[in-house]
Amino acid sequence: MGLLVVGSLGLDTVSTPFDRVENALGGSATYISLAASYFGGPVRLVGIVGSDFPEQYIKTLENHNIDLEGLQIVEGGKTFRWSGKYHYDLNVRDTLLTELNVFEKFNPIIPEKARKAKFICLGNIDPELQIKVLDQMDDTYFVVCDTMNYWIEGKKDDLLKLLPRVNVLIINDSEARLLAQEPNLIKASREIRKLGPEILIIKKGEHGALLFTEDIIFSAPAYPMEMIYDPTGAGDSFAGGFIGYLFKSGDITPDNLKCAVVYGSAMASFCVEKFSTKGLEQLSYLMIKDRYREFLDLSRFDEK
Amino acid sequence: MGLLVVGSLGLDTVSTPFDRVENALGGSATYISLAASYFGGPVRLVGIVGSDFPEQYIKTLENHNIDLEGLQIVEGGKTFRWSGKYHYDLNVRDTLLTELNVFEKFNPIIPEKARKAKFICLGNIDPELQIKVLDQMDDTYFVVCDTMNYWIEGKKDDLLKLLPRVNVLIINDSEARLLAQEPNLIKASREIRKLGPEILIIKKGEHGALLFTEDIIFSAPAYPMEMIYDPTGAGDSFAGGFIGYLFKSGDITPDNLKCAVVYGSAMASFCVEKFSTKGLEQLSYLMIKDRYREFLDLSRFDEK
Numbered sequence: 286m287g288l289l290v291v292g293s294l295g296l297d298t299v300s301t302p303f304d305r306v307e308n309a310l311g312g313s314a315t316y317i318s319l320a321a322s323y324f325g326g327p328v329r330l331v332g333i334v335g336s337d338f339p340e341q342y343i344k345t346l347e348n349h350n351i352d353l354e355g356l357q358i359v360e361g362g363k364t365f366r367w368s369g370k371y372h373y374d375l376n377v378r379d380t381l382l383t384e385l386n387v388f389e390k391f392n393p394i395i396p397e398k399a400r401k402a403k404f405i406c407l408g409n410i411d412p413e414l415q416i417k418v419l420d421q422m423d424d425t426y427f428v429v430c431d432t433m434n435y436w437i438e439g440k441k442d443d444l445l446k447l448l449p450r451v452n453v454l455i456i457n458d459s460e461a462r463l464l465a466q467e468p469n470l471i472k473a474s475r476e477i478r479k480l481g482p483e484i485l486i487i488k489k490g491e492h493g494a495l496l497f498t499e500d501i502i503f504s505a506p507a508y509p510m511e512m513i514y515d516p517t518g519a520g521d522s523f524a525g526g527f528i529g530y531l532f533k534s535g536d537i538t539p540d541n542l543k544c545a546v547v548y549g550s551a552m553a554s555f556c557v558e559k560f561s562t563k564g565l566e567q568l569s570y571l572m573i574k575d576r577y578r579e580f581l582d583l584s585r586f587d588e589k
Numbered sequence: 590m591g592l593l594v595v596g597s598l599g600l601d602t603v604s605t606p607f608d609r610v611e612n613a614l615g616g617s618a619t620y621i622s623l624a625a626s627y628f629g630g631p632v633r634l635v636g637i638v639g640s641d642f643p644e645q646y647i648k649t650l651e652n653h654n655i656d657l658e659g660l661q662i663v664e665g666g667k668t669f670r671w672s673g674k675y676h677y678d679l680n681v682r683d684t685l686l687t688e689l690n691v692f693e694k695f696n697p698i699i700p701e702k703a704r705k706a707k708f709i710c711l712g713n714i715d716p717e718l719q720i721k722v723l724d725q726m727d728d729t730y731f732v733v734c735d736t737m738n739y740w741i742e743g744k745k746d747d748l749l750k751l752l753p754r755v756n757v758l759i760i761n762d763s764e765a766r767l768l769a770q771e772p773n774l775i776k777a778s779r780e781i782r783k784l785g786p787e788i789l790i791i792k793k794g795e796h797g798a799l800l801f802t803e804d805i806i807f808s809a810p811a812y813p814m815e816m817i818y819d820p821t822g823a824g825d826s827f828a829g830g831f832i833g834y835l836f837k838s839g840d841i842t843p844d845n846l847k848c849a850v851v852y853g854s855a856m857a858s859f860c861v862e863k864f865s866t867k868g869l870e871q872l873s874y875l876m877i878k879d880r881y882r883e884f885l886d887l888s889r890f891d892e893k
Binding site: 472491 | 677772773774775776793795796797799805806807808809810811813814815816844845847848850851885886887888889890891892893
């Protein structure tokens with residue numbers, strides 16, 4: 286049982302116009318797990334780090350009741366490192382460095398207990414590995430999957446094998462256009478859903494997110510942010526909040542999927558308010574509910 | 590009494606990847622008036638054309654109960670002409686030709702009856718002319734105003750004189766950033782509201798619209814369009830639907846402003862479904878209500 290999260294853990298060095306952090310806790314599995322942890326556990330993380338991964342980061346994850354049985358710690362190995370620089374408008378970033386290190390040989394092994402998870406979030410890693418994860422699962426399950434331009438362009442065949450096994454694909458607007466080879470997002474959504482996922486979420490950054498199912502289109506607003514301190518991890522936090530809420534409620538009806546999209550948006554908004562994972566570390570479910578309420582106020586209008 | 594609309598009337602030659610029309614009915618006052626006409630009249634139009642302005646276009650306006658007492662027809666003069674070409678993604682357009690013709694000497698004269706209008710929509714014209722309109726009004730009134738980059742850059746002083754006399758400013762996101770000299774739209778909204786208008790609407794095209802007042806921020810979704818035939822006039826149709834609904838309801842409370850933003854979005858979505866003003870010509874209030882309902886379905890989510 287529980288919620289399984291598979292993805293990267295890393296040490297991020299990030300600079301924005303406002304500040305800079307070195308070797309901060311990062312990685313898709315990290316952000317997803319932290320965001321999902323507020324919706325009740327257990328969240329079971331599967332990933333890989335080196336022995337240089339700071340003990341305090343292990344503690345941070347454990348403090349959020351994240352089960353680390355599936356975390357491989359490679360003795361003498363170096364943790365995945367990423368370095369990026371955001372520009373003034375924060376929509377553009379330069380990757381300064383990507384060192385895969387132990388991540389290069391990552392072979393996700395799903396512990397016994399995690400194989401029975403009913404909800405799985407596949408963070409943005411090689412689709413070949415994402416398939417390996419699903420192959421190890423015991424049971425029927427609900428799969429939420431992230432990917433990126435790099436895999437759409439470089440591992441399309443594997444991605445196309447994966448997608449029919451995925452319930453929800455979460456990508457951003459440029460990835461959707463690339464995957465569907467279609468600039469119009471409404472048309473693109475139809476093409477992408479034909480590839481397998483019955484549910485598609487397109488994230489549009491400061492313009493919110495769109496949810497597509499067979500029967501509905503839902504447009505979630507973006508939280509009005511005056512200051513984005515660090516956009517790193519926003520998409521992963523979205524995925525974590527989304528699947529966390531579905532896992533908590535156990536309800537995958539369209540109406541509940543809409544709520545989950547808003548919880549995902551709420552977690553992304555908390556994430557970008559501070560550097561690294563700091564925005565996700567000191568929350569409470571009450572704070573998250575309050576932000577959900579703000580999304581309601583932001584988008585609600587009368588029936589007349 | 591009634592709703593006063595002041596702006597341009599023109600003959601538009603437009604090509605998109607799908608089609609091309611020549612000397613079609615165009616101009617900001619045209620689109621605003623047609624969109625507003627569905628919300629009950631009288632809509633009183635003030636503008637200028639030459640004697641080459643086709644009789645059938647006069648008929649089109651009259652068929653929508655638009656009062657043309659304030660339409661100046663310059664004998665022997667040529668009507669304002671605009672020609673533009675839209676590219677594949679329809680967000681980029683090249684202006685191929687702008688011939689001001691009679692519009693160059695436009696001096697808006699507000700007829701007696703229109704001076705008592707309680708609602709005024711100032712289409713996108715020189716802010717000096719927009720001021721001249723307000724100077725002729727008898728009474729207290731509610732003013733909705735559009736402008737554009739051209740005036741923000743070239744007639745800033747006049748614009749800054751006008752803005753304190755305006756209740757609602759409607760501009761797009763790039764105009765908002767330019768006017769406030771601030772890339773973040775939430776911060777920009779605060780700066781712009783300090784310049785006068787207590788209500789600001791920022792249109793974001795395919796990403797919807799934002800409404801800002803002293804107390805609220807409202808995010809309206811965009812209608813999911815698979816095909817945009819001709820984006821010309823979308824912003825004016827938005828303004829027409831917005832003020833038309835306010836005029837009809839006579840209610841300028843925040844909750845009703847939100848509804849008006851959605852009615853504006855609905856009218857813009859009808860506008861772009863056909864070439865020129867065709868998308869606004871054959872509607873009914875029931876069709877508009879149905880589309881409003883679609884916006885509700887698109888954005889509504891549960892309170893839980």
